[in-house]
Amino acid sequence: MTISESPSRIVMSFAAENLDRVKQIAADVPFAVIGTVEDDFLKISVDGEESVQSPVSELEGVWESSLESALTA
Secondary structure, X not given: OOOXXXXXXXXXXXXXXXXXXXXXXXXXXXXXXXEEEEOOEEEEEEOOXXXXXXXXXXXXXXXXXXXXXXXXX
């Protein structure tokens, strides 16, 4: 049996003009831009193919209620 811990991952959103500053703050932490928010849609591409395209309002609703839903289930 193998027991291990994998590193945490976070997703953050920031204005495109702040990319250099975000990279500077991240310093030696692995960092990758995986998508963009355009016209109120989150778009994520994997190997050049769009794999996610969802309205930000829907994603925000899921995010706001996910922990509460899990705790009351």
